[in-house]
Amino acid sequence: MALTEQKSFCRVCGSACGIIVETDGQQVVKVRADEDHAVTAGYTCPKGRNLPGDHHREDRLERPMIREGDVFKPGTWDQVLDDLGGKLRRIIEEHGARAVGLFTGGGGYLDASGHLSWQAFKNGLDTPSVYSDLTIDSVAKLVVSELMTGFPGLMSRADIARAKLVLFIGTNPVISHGHTSTLSSPTASLRSMRERGTEVWVMDPRRTETAQRADRYIQTRPSTDYAVLAYLVRELLIDGADRTFIEAHTQGVGKLKTAVERFTLEHASAVSGTDPQDLRDLLASVRKAGRIGVETGTGITMSRPGNVTVWLSWALMLVTGSLDREGGAWFSPGNILQLDKMEVPPAPEEGWRAPGPESRPEMTAVGGEYPCAALPDEIAAGNLRAMVVFGGNIEVCLPETTRTYEALKQLEVMATFDVRPTRTTDASTHILPTKDQLERADLTYVTDTYFPVVSTQYTPAMIEPVGDRRAYWWILGQLGKRMGVDFFPGLDVDSATDDTVMAYILRDAELDFDELKAKRHHIGAPVFGWVEKYVEQIGGWRLAPSPLFGQLESFAAQEREEPARFTLIPRRQRYHENSKMLDLRDRPYVYLTQADAQAIGAAEGAPVRISNDTGSVERIAKFDETLRRGVINVPHGWSDEINVNRLTNTREVDSISGMVRYSGIPVSLQAV
Ligand SMILES: Nc1nc2c(c(=O)[nH]1)N[C@H]1C(S)=C(S)[C@@H](COP(=O)(O)OP(=O)(O)OC[C@H]3O[C@@H](n4cnc5c(=O)[nH]c(N)nc54)[C@H](O)[C@@H]3O)O[C@H]1N2
Numbered sequence: 001m002a003l004t005e006q007k008s009f010c011r012v013c014g015s016a017c018g019i020i021v022e023t024d025g026q027q028v029v030k031v032r033a034d035e036d037h038a039v040t041a042g043y044t045c046p047k048g049r050n051l052p053g054d055h056h057r058e059d060r061l062e063r064p065m066i067r068e069g070d071v072f073k074p075g076t077w078d079q080v081l082d083d084l085g086g087k088l089r090r091i092i093e094e095h096g097a098r099a100v101g102l103f104t105g106g107g108g109y110l111d112a113s114g115h116l117s118w119q120a121f122k123n124g125l126d127t128p129s130v131y132s133d134l135t136i137d138s139v140a141k142l143v144v145s146e147l148m149t150g151f152p153g154l155m156s157r158a159d160i161a162r163a164k165l166v167l168f169i170g171t172n173p174v175i176s177h178g179h180t181s182t183l184s185s186p187t188a189s190l191r192s193m194r195e196r197g198t199e200v201w202v203m204d205p206r207r208t209e210t211a212q213r214a215d216r217y218i219q220t221r222p223s224t225d226y227a228v229l230a231y232l233v234r235e236l237l238i239d240g241a242d243r244t245f246i247e248a249h250t251q252g253v254g255k256l257k258t259a260v261e262r263f264t265l266e267h268a269s270a271v272s273g274t275d276p277q278d279l280r281d282l283l284a285s286v287r288k289a290g291r292i293g294v295e296t297g298t299g300i301t302m303s304r305p306g307n308v309t310v311w312l313s314w315a316l317m318l319v320t321g322s323l324d325r326e327g328g329a330w331f332s333p334g335n336i337l338q339l340d341k342m343e344v345p346p347a348p349e350e351g352w353r354a355p356g357p358e359s360r361p362e363m364t365a366v367g368g369e370y371p372c373a374a375l376p377d378e379i380a381a382g383n384l385r386a387m388v389v390f391g392g393n394i395e396v397c398l399p400e401t402t403r404t405y406e407a408l409k410q411l412e413v414m415a416t417f418d419v420r421p422t423r424t425t426d427a428s429t430h431i432l433p434t435k436d437q438l439e440r441a442d443l444t445y446v447t448d449t450y451f452p453v454v455s456t457q458y459t460p461a462m463i464e465p466v467g468d469r470r471a472y473w474w475i476l477g478q479l480g481k482r483m484g485v486d487f488f489p490g491l492d493v494d495s496a497t498d499d500t501v502m503a504y505i506l507r508d509a510e511l512d513f514d515e516l517k518a519k520r521h522h523i524g525a526p527v528f529g530w531v532e533k534y535v536e537q538i539g540g541w542r543l544a545p546s547p548l549f550g551q552l553e554s555f556a557a558q559e560r561e562e563p564a565r566f567t568l569i570p571r572r573q574r575y576h577e578n579s580k581m582l583d584l585r586d587r588p589y590v591y592l593t594q595a596d597a598q599a600i601g602a603a604e605g606a607p608v609r610i611s612n613d614t615g616s617v618e619r620i621a622k623f624d625e626t627l628r629r630g631v632i633n634v635p636h637g638w639s640d641e642i643n644v645n646r647l648t649n650t651r652e653v654d655s656i657s658g659m660v661r662y663s664g665i666p667v668s669l670q671a672v
Pocket residue numbers: 104105106107108111133136137298390391392393394396397398417418419420422434435436437570571577578579580636644645648662
């Protein structure tokens with residue numbers, strides 16, 4: 001048989017690298033980088049190249065199933081959807097729509113029809129019980145955008161092609177390929193940035209792979225970077241700020257000045273545990289650069305001062321006249337999302353506050369979603385009786401695993417879309433096997449605004465789906481018939497194909513589907529100045545919105561406290577993506593410095609118990625001298641007893657967003 005080669009793009013992570021898929025009939029033989037790809041230009045990582053192995057894995061899900069007691073019974077789609085539709089309908093009749101919740105994770109939003117289906121389900125049922133990775137990942141960015149611009153969901157990204165200085169804080173793109181803004185071929189990108197004369201700075205408690213390729217690195221203590229940013233803003237407001245920009249485009253500079261007043265060099269370096277000379281040098285470099293770009297990641301958004309740190313990173317870019325400006329940072333409007341064409345009333349300075357989950361009165365809904373941390377309480381209170389999981393591994397990714405997993409098992413219905421069995425599917429009542437990425441046509445949809453240029457890609461399916469796997473849109477469309485809900489108004493789900501669904505997603509976009517399908521990739525250059533339209537409506541960028549000002553004030557007391565002896569922070573690894581591809585190469589270690597290990601009498605390769613008030617986890621010790629003393633990594637992705645989320649909790653959440661804390665967790669360590 002002859003090998004066939006087709007172009008596609010990878011969806012293991014949001015970076016959407018161009019790939020060439022070699023197939024022999026229905027056998028996927030090899031995936032390699034597409035040298036001609038306009039953005040990723042011949043780059044892939046080992047996860048993308050592992051797609052053939054992942055597709056042909058032995059334990060894949062191929063049949064729809066219903067659980068009866070402890071066993072899963074395969075059925076036909078008619079049987080499984082009749083049963084599921086009937087049960088969901090009854091629960092809604094008896095308890096209202098809010099009793100049916102939904103969640104989407106990486107197996108949902110990285111599939112265009114998965115994301116469409118999650119939105120369709122939420123809109124079709126009109127349930128407020130909406131959950132996603134947002135409130136266990138990046139919600140700080142949404143909050144800051146809403147408070148500072150009146151418009152939620154604007155994610156800034158450094159103008160890497162022109163900025164004279166780029167500062168990476170709590171993000172390690174060499175491994176992750178970026179947080180809400182991707183850095184394609186990260187090593188090559190960093191190299192060309194430096195060759196063009198961009199100074200690259202990194203702040204992180206770990207000397208990361210990105211830090212090792214930077215000009216300068218500052219090893220901050222976890223959860224304290226905001227102090228460094230506040231110091232920079234304070235000093236720039238005294239000398240070096242872009243007065244013309246501040247005057248013309250911002251409001252609240254006096255309030256910002258008050259907010260950062262306490263962050264003298266001495267205070268900032270004491271709080272962040274850094275050498276004052278490093279901070280002085282950074283300030284000098286920022287002054288010299290003029291405009292700068294700041295990139296933040298999960299090391300920030302998962303920490304207690306997440307909102308405040310993202311805010312001060314924007315404030316720093318505003319006082320230097322860098323935000324929405326060439327040579328600073330920009331916002332991608334996206335070809336599909338078209339953020340620049342939206343007509344939305346601006347949010348007030350306090351932000352939009354919608355009622356939150358009833359069982360957690362201190363929480364509000366943010367971005368139309370309930371915080372994930374509320375899930376176990378909502379189930380215990382009987383408010384939530386069914387969950388439909390759109391490609392999430394919620395046993396692994398949610399906080400306080402023990403309690404959350406027990407709660408999930410109490411649900412009357414849990415229907416999960418996935419391609420392989422997990423502890424989440426184990427706890428489900430209905431399993432809905434979905435087309436994997438090689439089996440479906442797709443678009444870069446949720447990731448529309450993530451790329452280093454304005455970029456949208458289309459791919460056809462590479463092979464036929466195995467077994468009874470179906471597309472999200474088909475499964476949901478058929479379920480809708482059983483529930484009496486038209487989830488996709490204007491789309492005939494009996495005659496539709498993946499392509500007609502892609503065209504349906506693009507129905508309001510200027511981008512024409514047939515054109516995109518023909519050329520596969522639509523690219524535009526970075527665009528500057530368009531966010532001005534939104535901020536002018538509110539009288540300029542809000543430099544110091546009250547809720548953020550309040551949070552910063554509230555940290556003052558804690559700044560004088562002694563840090564915990566051991567602090568856990570998150571870290572992404574090269575060979576797995578959250579809970580995907582764990583079998584490829586990475587092993588579930590606890591990473592710590594040799595000195596810290598010796599201090600507790602642990603040897604490399606020996607088990608160490610990590611514990612706190614929530615729970616405990618045992619892992620094999622691995623020395624890592626890139627970590628700051630007292631800081632440890634217990635990477636996430638693994639389930640059950642070694643799941644790091646046995647150490648995280650559903651109580652200590654952010655007061656504005658309900659975001660869970662996954663960074664800066666005090667723990668104790670014991671050699672076992
Ligand atoms: N302690 C701690 N917890 C964390 C984090 C952390 O750093 N530390 N990170 C958090 C973050 S940022 C995130 S985004 C979440 C991630 O949490 P999730 O989004 O739940 O995690 P993933 O493992 O990426 O994927 C979810 C599921 O999608 C399935 N899947 C893969 N491909 C497909 C497909 O094509 N179709 C379907 N239907 N399913 C598919 C996978 O088999 C997997 O079971 O975890 C969060 N949890």
